[in-house]
Amino acid sequence: MRFGDERGPSAWFAWRRLAYCLLLSLGLALRFSPTYAEAGGARQDVAIGVLAYQGELAAALDWAPLTRFLNDHVPGYRFHLEHFDADSLREAIRDRHVDLVVTNPGHYVVLENEFGLSRIATLDSPQALSPDRGTGSALIVRSDRSDLQTLGDLRGKRLAAMAPDAFGGYLLVVREMLAQGIDAESTLKEIHFLGVPMMRTVTAVQRGEADVGVVRSCFIEQAAARGVLRLEDFRVLGDRRGSDAGVAAFPCGLTTPLYPDWPIAVTRTIGHGLSKQVAQALLAMPADTGMAWTVPADYQSVHALYRELRTGPYAHLRDITLAGLLRRFWPALLVLALVLAAWGVQTVRVEHLVQRRTAELRASLRARDAAEARVRGHQEQMEHLSRLSILGELSGSLAHEINQPLTTIGNYARSLLRRHADGRLSEAAVVEACSEIDSEAERAGDVMRRIRDFARKRSAVREPVDMPKLVDSARKLIEGMLLQAPPIVCESSLPPGCEVLADASQLQQVLLNLMKNAIDAGRDLPPERQTIVIRLEVVDKRLVVQLIDQGCGLSAERQAHLFEPFFTTKPDGLGLGLPICKTIVEAHGGRLWAQSNVPSGMCFSFSLPCHAVSD
Amino acid sequence: MPFPTESALVYVVDDDPALCRSLRFLLETEGWPVRLFESAESFLDEIGHQSRPVRPCCLLLDIRMPAMSGLELQQVLRERGFDAPILFMTGHADVPMAVQAMKCRACDFIEKPFDDQAVLDAVAAAVRRCADMLDEAHRREAARSALSHLSLREQEVAHLVARGQPNKLIAAELGISEKTVHIHRQHVMEKAGVSSAVELARLFLRADPGALD
Numbered sequence: 001m002r003f004g005d006e007r008g009p010s011a012w013f014a015w016r017r018l019a020y021c022l023l024l025s026l027g028l029a030l031r032f033s034p035t036y037a038e039a040g041g042a043r044q045d046v047a048i049g050v051l052a053y054q055g056e057l058a059a060a061l062d063w064a065p066l067t068r069f070l071n072d073h074v075p076g077y078r079f080h081l082e083h084f085d086a087d088s089l090r091e092a093i094r095d096r097h098v099d100l101v102v103t104n105p106g107h108y109v110v111l112e113n114e115f116g117l118s119r120i121a122t123l124d125s126p127q128a129l130s131p132d133r134g135t136g137s138a139l140i141v142r143s144d145r146s147d148l149q150t151l152g153d154l155r156g157k158r159l160a161a162m163a164p165d166a167f168g169g170y171l172l173v174v175r176e177m178l179a180q181g182i183d184a185e186s187t188l189k190e191i192h193f194l195g196v197p198m199m200r201t202v203t204a205v206q207r208g209e210a211d212v213g214v215v216r217s218c219f220i221e222q223a224a225a226r227g228v229l230r231l232e233d234f235r236v237l238g239d240r241r242g243s244d245a246g247v248a249a250f251p252c253g254l255t256t257p258l259y260p261d262w263p264i265a266v267t268r269t270i271g272h273g274l275s276k277q278v279a280q281a282l283l284a285m286p287a288d289t290g291m292a293w294t295v296p297a298d299y300q301s302v303h304a305l306y307r308e309l310r311t312g313p314y315a316h317l318r319d320i321t322l323a324g325l326l327r328r329f330w331p332a333l334l335v336l337a338l339v340l341a342a343w344g345v346q347t348v349r350v351e352h353l354v355q356r357r358t359a360e361l362r363a364s365l366r367a368r369d370a371a372e373a374r375v376r377g378h379q380e381q382m383e384h385l386s387r388l389s390i391l392g393e394l395s396g397s398l399a400h401e402i403n404q405p406l407t408t409i410g411n412y413a414r415s416l417l418r419r420h421a422d423g424r425l426s427e428a429a430v431v432e433a434c435s436e437i438d439s440e441a442e443r444a445g446d447v448m449r450r451i452r453d454f455a456r457k458r459s460a461v462r463e464p465v466d467m468p469k470l471v472d473s474a475r476k477l478i479e480g481m482l483l484q485a486p487p488i489v490c491e492s493s494l495p496p497g498c499e500v501l502a503d504a505s506q507l508q509q510v511l512l513n514l515m516k517n518a519i520d521a522g523r524d525l526p527p528e529r530q531t532i533v534i535r536l537e538v539v540d541k542r543l544v545v546q547l548i549d550q551g552c553g554l555s556a557e558r559q560a561h562l563f564e565p566f567f568t569t570k571p572d573g574l575g576l577g578l579p580i581c582k583t584i585v586e587a588h589g590g591r592l593w594a595q596s597n598v599p600s601g602m603c604f605s606f607s608l609p610c611h612a613v614s615d
Numbered sequence: 616m617p618f619p620t621e622s623a624l625v626y627v628v629d630d631d632p633a634l635c636r637s638l639r640f641l642l643e644t645e646g647w648p649v650r651l652f653e654s655a656e657s658f659l660d661e662i663g664h665q666s667r668p669v670r671p672c673c674l675l676l677d678i679r680m681p682a683m684s685g686l687e688l689q690q691v692l693r694e695r696g697f698d699a700p701i702l703f704m705t706g707h708a709d710v711p712m713a714v715q716a717m718k719c720r721a722c723d724f725i726e727k728p729f730d731d732q733a734v735l736d737a738v739a740a741a742v743r744r745c746a747d748m749l750d751e752a753h754r755r756e757a758a759r760s761a762l763s764h765l766s767l768r769e770q771e772v773a774h775l776v777a778r779g780q781p782n783k784l785i786a787a788e789l790g791i792s793e794k795t796v797h798i799h800r801q802h803v804m805e806k807a808g809v810s811s812a813v814e815l816a817r818l819f820l821r822a823d824p825g826a827l828d
Binding site for chain 2: 400403404405406408410412415418419424429432436439443
């Protein structure tokens with residue numbers, strides 16, 4: 001037996017198959033034991049795969065005459081039946097487990113297309129009008145359903161059928177409905193596919209579980225003959241025999257046109273000789289065996305049906321109707337819709353959250369900006385105040401003292417011009433005025449000298465200063481003062497213990513001033529150009545401190561005036577920072593100078609004599 | 616009175632002698648007599664106990680001076696009633712002081728370094744103001760002097776005449792005869808040097824603006 005080879009079927013399916021198989025074997029053994037006894041072991045096995053649309057036992061009984069006849073008339077072979085539903089029959093052909101195939105016309109054209117089956121005979125049933133007009137479908141309703149008279153009455157009704165790909169059990173009716181302009185999937189309310197046996201469809205109609213059922217033509221007539229049902233309980237919907245003269249002679253109720261009856265086909269496992277032998281035997285099979293075969297019918301009408309329905313071999317033509325999809329997949333669609341809705345709700349919620357958080361973030365950023373602005377405001381205020389205090393300090397001495405000679409000089413000069421204009425300019429007046437102007441100019445010069453002395457007077461303290469430490473404290477100080485101080489990098493190549501003798505607070509003032517200038521120079525530049533480098537090294541026994549910025553630098557002309565009092569490049573500068581720094585450094589016996597940095601910016605350097613370099 | 620005039624005088628008070636001299640040089644260009652003082656104290660010494668300038672003048676006064684400041688000097692002069700106009704000279708940083716100085720009605724201020732024309736204009740305006748003021752004071756004193764020569768009775772009569780009362784009513788009010796009133800009236804006109812009741816009234820008002828209320 002091949003069932004052991006079957007791949008994939010579920011355990012339940014295998015058990016069912018096994019049970020049917022045992023039963024079948026028993027039945028065959030009882031009825032045809034002589035044949036089997038004769039068969040012995042020498043004969044070659046030929047498997048006939050049969051579509052068992054009424055269940056396997058029924059199929060076994062139905063097709064028993066076939067195997068018996070072939071076993072009797074084709075010597076050297078032992079024919080036996082294998083029963084399948086449509087899918088498993090297909091698998092069996094694919095796996096070359098069957099040699100002959102008996103199936104319905106629809107299934108046949110599908111398999112013909114897929115596996116290259118070729119029919120060798122068509123069943124010649126007693127009711128067939130001709131080999132290609134042997135079978136059709138009947139739509140049955142309960143005879144008490146007077147509301148159902150034509151196919152048009154099926155709108156919104158429930159239909160029972162065997163399977164979506166069942167030929168007589170579904171597709172013929174779908175095509176017929178289509179021919180009458182009715183799309184089955186969208187017109188019907190529900191379609192129940194009940195599977196094999198076909199009797200399930202009849203039962204569903206009888207119980208009212210379906211309004212209408214699709215069965216193979218003559219199915220209910222044959223069932224009635226077997227006493228399984230009462231024919232008068234059912235009515236065939238849209239019986240064509242009244243309207244179509246070509247089928248008037250058909251003995252059974254018929255909703256659809258007639259199609260060729262079941263074929264028997266050979267698969268590629270079978271040789272030409274055996275095909276011919278079987279065909280000859282089948283054509284010779286007498287009617288009294290209960291089954292007759294005739295020459296292979298034309299299955300074009302079946303192809304036409306599939307093409308029209310765009311199913312089977314023509315499934316690729318199927319164009320999916322929205323209504324049909326809706327009906328078939330509504331639970332999935334509902335789930336999908338719910339998922340989409342949930343997703344939508346989630347999206348909206350997330351969006352809302354994002355917006356809220358963004359707003360919160362913005363608010364906090366605004367608050368931070370405001371705080372920064374406040375700090376900056378305070379800082380500017382403080383700087384302003386410190387400037388004012390310098391100004392206050394200066395205005396008492398410097399500003400007033402510069403103003404006085406300036407005013408005096410101005411008075412003399414303008415008076416001279418007036419007298420000259422009036423023609424009353426005496427020589428004595430010129431001499432008087434000019435000598436006054438001269439002495440006043442001298443006086444203004446004295447004021448500037450006093451500014452320089454200002455720093456000198458204070459530089460009384462001299463103590464060892466650790467320059468790297470001082471630079472570090474100045475850096476921390478300025479970072480504390482400014483909200484967004486750029487990076488200040490200190491590179492020291494000083495030998496350990498290198499010190500200078502100085503007034504630490506004054507040197508710190510110098511460092512702060514130079515750092516502040518360097519920061520101002522880089523203020524509006526990209527961050528990478530704001531970094532300030534402070535380099536400490538010893539050159540010729542002098543400690544050199546360099547402050548290097550990467551700003552825009554200064555022209556040579558401006559550099560020449562850098563250390564002059566009141567010269568400034570800043571809109572709000574006093575122009576006293578660098579002169580004071582210079583006097584401080586010089587008071588320490590050092591030198592302060594500026595040069596352009598390569599590639600950009602300025603380098604301010606000051607050198608101080610080293611106090612001690614411990615070796 | 617044409618300006619500048621020889622009878623006027625400009626006082627310059629500044630602790631900076633060079634600046635003082637330059638101002639004199641400037642003012643003399645326009646013909647102003649100038650006197651220089653290097654401190655507020657020396658200026659006070661100079662004016663002694665004068666309660667009023669003897670001739671049209673003004674002060675060019677430095678706000679910032681070592682001992683007595685310009686503002687303090689202003690205060691002293693005000694207390695004395697020495698009401699010569701004052702031009703304060705201020706430096707750039709003296710603005711708050713200047714504001715205080717400006718609260719004085721007769722004051723102006725000019726900023727160092729000077730615009731020469733501004734100084735000269737301000738001096739001229741101040742001296743003119745001072746001259747007007749002195750003129751007014753002189754006339755008031757003359758009126759008072761004229762009226763001071765009247766006897767008590769004559770003053771009573773003169774007062775009523777100046778108010779425009781007829782002799783008859785004056786006689787009734789003072790309880791004397793109309794004829795007596797007439798005689799007093801003649802004496803008043805003679806002594807005060809006026810010829811009508813209207814002129815007499817004007818004299819009264821010049822001596823004391825509230826005299827006829």
